[in-house]
Amino acid sequence: MALLFFLILLAIMAVVELFIYRIHALDEVSLDVHFSTDLAQFGEVIEVVEIAKNNKRLPLPFLLLKFESPVSLRFLDMTNTTKSDLLYREDLLTMKAFSSHTRRIKAQCIKRGYYSFFRVNISTSDILLIEKLSKEFDKSSNITILPEVIDIGELRSLMTITFSDVQQRRTLLTDPFAFSGIREYQVWDPMKSINWTATARSGDFMVNQNASTSMKQVTVFLNLEFYNRKKTDSLLEKSISLAYSYMLHLCESGIPCALYTNGKDILTGLPVSIEASSNLADMPRRGEKLARIDLNQEVLPFADILETHIAHTRSDDYTVIISPRFDLSFQERLIDILPLRPSLLWVMPCYRLFPKIDVENMLVSKYYRWEASGNE
Structure with missing residues (x-):
């Protein structure tokens, strides 16, 4: 009889315990998972911050x-991480009453893009593990x-080609007695432009930047x-990196x-465009636009982009086409x-083992093969 009474008491306690946890277990419980920054460089190590709170008795x-x-x-x-299509x-x-938990997980940024968490969730149960209770939380980070x-070493030939054209066309318009500033020396700068006073102060070669009319x-x-x-996109990613670095x-x-x-x-579904600027402070914002390009969306025909925007550029501006596509119809459009x-210069990103292509005669002098490291 005593055993039966004890079992009934245990059953009543289990029901009460389950009732309490079912109603109140997820009350005043929060989970915030966010990135330590909203903008990161490729290869940078950031933190994923996990904060859980139990604000009840x-x-x-x-x-x-x-x-x-x-x-x-x-x-x-x-640790505690499984990788497939996601991490x-x-x-x-275990969380006591009125307690909190914070964990910082170091993570390296290994691919360009705009990302958020796909699911943030808490699961718990009653003390006797009778029932599982779950709750979804905001994942807006x-x-x-x-x-x-x-690396500049991989761009040196391209930059030399660019500067040989741009500097040549600016020579007659440059005022040698007017300076727009001082900047660090680049390999293509003439020795006569070095500012030796600024070089001595900084410890690095600095050059005068002439103003142009x-x-x-x-x-x-x-x-x-x-x-x-095959519709692979590895060279498309290389092209975006090339454009940003250039x-x-x-x-x-x-x-x-x-x-x-x-x-x-x-975010917008619109083609990306970046206005002209030479301000280095603008580069993170401009890089952010390139980072948000979604290669899973169907792109607009390139001929349409050319037709829309070429008319808004000046005829004497230096026009650079970065395109891994090289078929005849594309070349005819150029x-x-x-x-x-x-x-005009057509830069075709490709891998070193990629065979040489047939370039139309009118484009031979306008064509530059840029070989990326890696393979398809």
Whole structure:
């Protein structure tokens, strides 16, 4: 009889315990998972911050914190993490009444883009593990990872070609007695432009930047149409990195640069365009626009982008077409605009083992093969 009474008492306690936890277990419980920054450089190590709080008297003996993160982040510590199409992180802990938990997970940014968490969730149970209780939380934190900056050694030939044209055309318009500022020496700068006083002060070679009566600018057209039947996008990513790095080095040399592309913004769905500027302080904002290009969206025809924006550029501006696509119809479109923009360069990103292509005669002098590291 005593045993029966004890079992009935246990059953009543279990029902009461389950009732209390079912109603109140997830009350005053919060989980905030966010990135330590909203803008990061490619390759930078950031933190994913996980903050859980239990702001009530009821303790939670078993609490499972779960979130899903994009694989564009590489956790330096993969404990409790599973990788497939996403990174699935689960942390099990116990939370006392009125307690909090904070964990900082270091992660490296390994791919350009705009990212957020896919799911942020807490699961708990009653003390006797009779019933599982779950709750979803806000996942509004996002991060923009800027395109990779390509080493200047890989861009030296391209920058030399650019400067040989731009500097030559600016010579007659440059006032040698008017200075617009001082900047760091670049490999293509003439020795006569070195400012020895500024060099002695800084410890690095510095050069005078002459003012011009007319500022010549560079206009970049970035084509993100697929370049092979497999519809791979590795060279499209390389093209975006090339465009960003090219603009960065132009800004460092005081040359304004604008960019138009048929790639669409992941937030607005509109093709990305960047106004002309030579201000280095603008580069993070401009890089952010390139970072938000979504290659999963269908791009606009490149011919339409050319037709729309070429008319708004000056005929004497230096026009650079960055495109891994190289078929005959594409080359014919470039030939069509040569009379309008004779100062034109087609940069074709490819891998070193990629065979040479047939270039139309009229484009031979306008063609530059830029070989990227890696392979398809």
